[in-house]
Amino acid sequence: MDLFIMRRFGEESEKEPVNQEDHLSSLLEKIEERKKKREKLNELQKQREEAPSEEKRQVIKHVHVNEKEKKRKDKRKHKSENNEALLNDTSEKSESGIESPTKKKKKKRKNVELGNDGPLDELEIKKTEDACTKVQSKVPQGFTIIGTDKFSKKSKVKRVLPYWLAHPNVVSGSMTDISKTIYDIPSLDKDLVKRLEENNIKYFFPVQSKVIPWLLEAHRKPLQYRPNDVCISAPTGSGKTLAFVLPVIQALKSRVMRHVRALVVLPVRDLALQIFDVFKEYCKGTDLKVILLTGHSSFVKEQQELVKTSSIIGQYNAVDIVVTTPGRLVEHLIDTPGFSLKFLQFLIIDEADRVVDNIQNDWLHHVEKHVSSDITGKRTALSSLSLQAMIPSPPQKLLFSATLTQDPEKLEKLGLFQPKLFTTIVGERDADVQESATEVRGDFVGKYTTPAELTEKCCVVDPELKPLVLYHLISNENWKNVLCFTNSQKNTHRLALLLRYLGGGSLNVGEISGALRRDLRDKTIQRFSSGKLNVLVSSDALARGIDIPDVDYVVSYDVPKFVKTHIHRIGRTARAGRKGTAVTFLEKKEVNKFKVMLQTASKENGVEDFSVTHSDLEYLENDYKNALTALQQNLQKEEELETKKLRRLRTFRPKSLNIQNIQRKTKIGKTKSLKVKGKKEN
Numbered sequence: 001m002d003l004f005i006m007r008r009f010g011e012e013s014e015k016e017p018v019n020q021e022d023h024l025s026s027l028l029e030k031i032e033e034r035k036k037k038r039e040k041l042n043e044l045q046k047q048r049e050e051a052p053s054e055e056k057r058q059v060i061k062h063v064h065v066n067e068k069e070k071k072r073k074d075k076r077k078h079k080s081e082n083n084e085a086l087l088n089d090t091s092e093k094s095e096s097g098i099e100s101p102t103k104k105k106k107k108k109r110k111n112v113e114l115g116n117d118g119p120l121d122e123l124e125i126k127k128t129e130d131a132c133t134k135v136q137s138k139v140p141q142g143f144t145i146i147g148t149d150k151f152s153k154k155s156k157v158k159r160v161l162p163y164w165l166a167h168p169n170v171v172s173g174s175m176t177d178i179s180k181t182i183y184d185i186p187s188l189d190k191d192l193v194k195r196l197e198e199n200n201i202k203y204f205f206p207v208q209s210k211v212i213p214w215l216l217e218a219h220r221k222p223l224q225y226r227p228n229d230v231c232i233s234a235p236t237g238s239g240k241t242l243a244f245v246l247p248v249i250q251a252l253k254s255r256v257m258r259h260v261r262a263l264v265v266l267p268v269r270d271l272a273l274q275i276f277d278v279f280k281e282y283c284k285g286t287d288l289k290v291i292l293l294t295g296h297s298s299f300v301k302e303q304q305e306l307v308k309t310s311s312i313i314g315q316y317n318a319v320d321i322v323v324t325t326p327g328r329l330v331e332h333l334i335d336t337p338g339f340s341l342k343f344l345q346f347l348i349i350d351e352a353d354r355v356v357d358n359i360q361n362d363w364l365h366h367v368e369k370h371v372s373s374d375i376t377g378k379r380t381a382l383s384s385l386s387l388q389a390m391i392p393s394p395p396q397k398l399l400f401s402a403t404l405t406q407d408p409e410k411l412e413k414l415g416l417f418q419p420k421l422f423t424t425i426v427g428e429r430d431a432d433v434q435e436s437a438t439e440v441r442g443d444f445v446g447k448y449t450t451p452a453e454l455t456e457k458c459c460v461v462d463p464e465l466k467p468l469v470l471y472h473l474i475s476n477e478n479w480k481n482v483l484c485f486t487n488s489q490k491n492t493h494r495l496a497l498l499l500r501y502l503g504g505g506s507l508n509v510g511e512i513s514g515a516l517r518r519d520l521r522d523k524t525i526q527r528f529s530s531g532k533l534n535v536l537v538s539s540d541a542l543a544r545g546i547d548i549p550d551v552d553y554v555v556s557y558d559v560p561k562f563v564k565t566h567i568h569r570i571g572r573t574a575r576a577g578r579k580g581t582a583v584t585f586l587e588k589k590e591v592n593k594f595k596v597m598l599q600t601a602s603k604e605n606g607v608e609d610f611s612v613t614h615s616d617l618e619y620l621e622n623d624y625k626n627a628l629t630a631l632q633q634n635l636q637k638e639e640e641l642e643t644k645k646l647r648r649l650r651t652f653r654p655k656s657l658n659i660q661n662i663q664r665k666t667k668i669g670k671t672k673s674l675k676v677k678g679k680k681e682n
């Protein structure tokens with residue numbers, strides 16, 4: 001603005017005319033001066049940048065604070081000056097030489113024109129320099145100043161696992177990866193190969209071709225040599241049963257005296273029966289004896305079969321292999337005289353995670369007490385004495401499951417001896433397995449593998465439409481061999497009835513749950529296996545281990561509560577290399593929870609979504625209404641019958657406690673010899 005001459009009224013007479021050239025040169029001088037100032041400022045900034053990062057930030061912060069503070073002070077000062085100027089003088093310049101606000105504004109505008117947006121005088125620069133050096137001297141060297149760090153995402157802390165858990169023997173999980181025929185394990189007994197041929201088995205599944213030779217080798221050594229305990233985690237239907245049945249039979253075949261040498265523990269009776277059948281099948285042609293202790297026959301009968309008495313040697317064990325459940329095992333260990341586990345060579349725990357999770361009746365403790373030496377191996381040391389005495393080493397523990405716990409604390413309870421872990425990775429071919437093993441060390445923990453042949457789907461359904469969707473899929477989409485899981489006995493019964501009414505008798509629906517008698521359950525499973533039932537509705541009683549061939553579809557009608565339950569449910573299909581589909585019905589509110597559940601097991605990938613629209617189900621509207629009324633009537637009838645039964649039970653009195661009977665007997669003076677003949681309650 002200085003380029004223009006401002007002429008105000010009354011000013012001309014006081015001011016001398018301005019020389020244009022002088023004015024221009026003074027302006028150039030000013031520009032030069034400012035240039036120098038700017039250079040100095042740049043130098044200062046350079047110094048700041050060279051300072052260590054924390055210090056630098058502190059310095060910059062302080063400089064900024066100083067600048068802000070200074071601006072604020074200036075502002076305040078100007079304000080007061082302005083007020084003063086306004087009060088004292090109305091002219092452009094006050095007596096004290098303070099510039100008026102108008103003049104200041106003019107100057108500022110001039111600066112902008114010259115390219116200076118904020119002049120810094122010498123004093124100011126010096127002050128900033130001083131502030132920098134002050135802050136720098138205050139920052140302690142060698143310490144991290146908290147709060148000045150940039151926040152970066154912390155990497156996840158990995159569990160530190162015991163060596164054997166972190167370094168497993170990896171087995172291929174792909175059932176198409178069958179390279180070993182039954183003749184390719186040279187150490188396998190010829191009679192067992194024959195049995196395999198008879199059962200139409202030509203190839204070994206990956207888990208079998210890894211575990212069988214390993215176990216055979218471990219038991220070729222003398223009895224005093226203690227083999228490593230083994231944990232095997234392989235998908236459902238991958239043939240884990242034969243992986244232990246064959247080596248056990250081969251190891252015991254050549255025994256001289258009969259003793260209980262193998263103990264197989266399973267969580268439930270139905271599973272024990274299944275394993276018992278496999279042992280019986282492969283023991284054909286040997287003189288090995290297998291017994292099932294689960295309560296299928298009476299306790300006394302089991303005792304008689306288990307322990308025999310001879311006039312020469314007294315009591316002796318008449319079986320080689322015991323298949324049992326934890327509860328029944330403890331009963332026999334306590335109440336069957338002569339039942340001995342002193343010669344036990346194998347302790348097999350199938351569905352190990354379930355058995356370990358609820359160690360019923362502390363069965364392992366009872367087993368330990370009955371085994372010759374401490375099962376944990378703490379007491380038996382290998383010495384010349386123990387070798388001479390021919391004391392057999394403690395039994396080898398073999399743990400099998402599709403969802404084996406890899407929680408070191410839980411496994412610790414079992415007192416495993418130098419354990420080895422065999423685990424699977426889905427989709428890996430055997431050749432690649434050892435290479436990938438180096439990459440996955442420890443990373444498989446908590447992840448569950450499912451059969452590669454399994455297709456997983458989920459369907460979002462309104463709860464009231466679930467039965468209709470299921471019926472529609474079975475009847476219209478022609479689904480066959482459907483195994484449907486619910487979360488309770490009540491739901492199982494209701495759904496089975498509803499499906500029957502919906503189909504008007506066209507669908508053959510079976511139901512199975514803990515509420516039904518054992519013989520009825522066995523019959524129903526048989527009918528389903530032989531294809532006489534279209535659908536089998538089940539509670540989680542069948543979810544684990546049960547091997548029903550040719551299940552095409554598994555439907556989780558109610559969402560499973562735990563990921564392990566889900567893995568075992570869906571594992572009832574796609575067994576032994578066959579294809580299968582698993583469908584989970586989800587209500588909208590359950591979708592997220594279900595996905596989180598799958599994520600915890602690293603299983604969220606590969607679950608397809610599909611839906612059935614309302615219009616697809618319209619044709620079922622009337623049938624559904626009728627089915628619901630029929631269901632209600634049926635349930636009401638059942639309830640009435642149940643209450644009648646209960647009433648009858650409550651009013652029931654044993655004959656001998658009948659008052660009239662007692663009175664009659666007292667009259668003839670037989671009170672003392674009165675015998676109580678109570679009727680046995682069912």
Ligand SMILES: Nc1ncnc2c1ncn2[C@@H]1O[C@H](COP(=O)(O)OP(=O)(O)OP(=O)(O)O)[C@@H](O)[C@H]1O
Pocket residue numbers: 201202203204205208234235236237238239240241242401402544545546547549571575576
């Ligand atoms: N080598 C094989 N060739 C063909 N079929 C086999 C072979 N091994 C086992 N099977 C069959 O595969 C089915 C599943 O085997 P098994 O019950 O042992 O599986 P699993 O791994 O124990 O499953 P789960 O974890 O569900 O108990 C059985 O019907 C069995 O007869």
